[in-house]
Structures are given as C-alpha cells and as structure tokens.
Amino acid sequence: LEAARYIRWSNKENARDIPIIVMTANAFTEDRRRVLEAGMNEHLAKPLESEVLIKTIANYCGKVDHFK
Template identity: 55%
Template sequence: MYYFDAILMDIMMPVMDGYEATHEIRNSEKEDAKSIPIIAMTANAFDDDMKKSKTAGMGAHLSKPLAIYHASIVIQNSIPAILDKCKS
C-alpha cells in the first residue's frame, strides 16, 4: 500500500480532468480520501479557476509556469504533517 503526503493535480488531462479526478478521490472509500491535500496545477490563473478548484475539493491552486519558491510555500502550507516532522 502506498501513502502520499499530497497530490499535485493537473487540471487538463485526457479522459478525466482534474476536477473530476478530485471528485472521485474525495468520494472514494480510501482512509485518507477526505483529508489528503490536493493542489491544483494549471495554466489557468483567473479567480474563477481558483474558485472552481476549491469547489472541486482542492485545497490550493498553483498556476503554471511555477515559481518554485511560491510552489514550495503552497505545498508546505498544504501539508502540516510534514512541517511537524521537520520540527522534531
């Protein structure tokens, strides 16, 4: 069994987009389905796109191209357990 700290979800994917994939994850029977951080990754940076990501169940939104410093802050803020591990 695999465990992950977060999911970086591309919005524009073939077959199933990131919104639908997030919906499927959030509604699955997996133990961490409701709590795992899902971070949108997309070229769309408008407020409506960010709201759509939140509505779909994503906790954060990163626009491409990524600014690495900003992306690292968003990821760290999305994963409090990692910060707790680093402090101990």
C-alpha cells in the same frame, strides 16, 4: 476536477485528508473557484514560482518552518 471529486467523495478512510494541489495555466478567479469546489486544497497558476511551490508543498507536509 473529476479526479479530485472522485478522491474526495470516495469511501476511502483518508479521502478528505489527502492534499490535492493543482498546477495549471488557468489563472482566472472562476478557475480557482472550480478547483476549490471540486475539493482541491490549493490552486497554483503557471508560471510557477519555485518558492511558492515549495512553501505550498511544505505546508501540507507539516514542514512550513523549514522554508520561512
């Protein structure tokens, strides 16, 4: 959470555009809320499904159509 906040609120030109995807065992609604409030784009709870992970990454790489 601290790293995401640092990235998002830094003075770097692209700080708000860098995709940040968290993969965590913390799957409660409160955990997801804190992640998104910290500036992360996505919250993926373990155990991860490979298809969900691939689609999520592809979405931020502009390659969504390749994984439908």
